[in-house]
Amino acid sequence: MSRRVYSVLAWVVLAVLAVYFLFPIYMAIVNSFKTEGEVYNSVLGLPPTLKFDNYTEAFKKASMLRSGWNTIIVTVTGIVGIVVCSSLAGYKLSRTRSRLSGWIFMLFVASMLIPFQTIMVTLTRMARDLGLQGSPFGLGVVCAGLGVNMAIFLYHGFVKGIPRELDESASMDGCGEWRAFFLIIFPLLVPITFTIIVLNLLWLWNDFLLPVLLLNDYRKYTLVLTINMFFGKYSRDWALILASLILSSIPIVMIFAFFQRWIIQGITEGAVKG
Template sequence: MDTEKNINLSQRQLKTKSQPVSPKLNHIKNIKSWGIFMAACVLFVLYIFPFALILINSFKSRLEIVDSPLALPSGLNFDNYREAYKTMNFTTAILNSFIITVVSVTLIIVFSSMLAYFLVRWRWKINNIILLGLIASMIIPFQALMIPFVSIYGRLGLLNSKWTLSFFYLGFGVSLATFMYHGFIKSIPVELEEAALIDGASRLQVFWKIVFPILKPITTTIAILDVLWIWNDFLLPSLVLVSDEQRTLPLSTFYFFGKYTSDFGLAMAGLVLSIIPVIIFYIIMQKQIIKGVIDGAIK
């Protein structure tokens, strides 16, 4: 009897599959697919237009930009790039940005992951208050805190330092990173840690050798978000870094905007030079970016 039922079900499924789809349904599906394609094309043009405009105008002189900003350049003139490279002190600026970004992101990942592990595994009542406090701190805008920070640290003589800036980034970035780590660590089975503790491992060894490798997807996601944030940040470095030797890439592009005049050709070339390292980083980390976002979403 069971075999006969299975045969009948399979025959019904074959009949339903073999039934032709009506032309109206095909027409509706084609319209939807074309509508989605056109919407994607429009969004692509809107997103790519500012970058294309910057790239095109970076090869023009100031008069050409003022005369026809949307026209193509008459030729590939790299004088703007050479002048921008010298004016920005590009080598020093990119080195400062690299040091600040690497140190800040490393501090955020280390402290946030350990704090999230503590909040999840040690079930103290105060841990919920700490987590709520971290989440609530994300609501406070930086503009409400920048004047007290600058005045206090200026009196202490701690401004104009890359390490002070990295400490600021740690304070502003630890909340979101801890919140993201907290949700991920809750999905890790406790039995893995208990087995390691029975084998004689300490808590630090359990975290760094067992828990932290499992956090690779969310760590990649946090690292990418923080790298893009810190590398492109302008406001906080402009308040902390005073001397020209400490300037980052976004601050160096400010050389081209004076009080009464602005050299847009050099500014566009400087912006392109500032964007190139981020594009290279994205190309190298493309697989990790997609994998980290997907794994983080699944968790």
């Protein structure tokens, strides 16, 4: 097979696969601009006029502002909790060379093998007993608990690359351990912190099962839960549903558009080191 044929073949395969990947998104966007009747009569055609009625209706009926705000609370609580707790623990565990430190680190790492599905039933009870069920903030705290092990693992590995002399010179200059951590060490952890934020952002923003189990009042629902409820309620009106799907995906797609390079780097690094 000559190189030229090979190259043409590669383009064809890529193009076909690109159609497969874009097709549902394209169909969803096109039909979200139609009326219910237009979807019914011609699914494949383009909308005759560009109408945003479905979007305004979906925005109101699915209470996008409220559920978007709930999602932000969950995500921010979870990420702040994970970053603060894990950077402290990961740094100290990496610096201390004692048996105790080794054991604690082992415990964290081993727990990465526990699937969420194995603990979901008892975890739900635990959250209820602690009064964390039913609020986005509580959900964020629970998520922080589930996310620290992986983050500690990543911080632990990263800290090894930061020279110990930095800690020592700080303590010689009379800087306390905690101040030294926040003023000197933490700023150096920014690259790995970014990776951790990216990985957890994707998880927390899009999570479904844990929020379903912990949030039982629709006013506390995150975006994904609201869309799930909306889907059940208006399942006959596809135009409206599709508009709500597109609308709720916009924030994460925008984040992706702005931070693509870091996100891609974060995911590759997180996977290779994890």
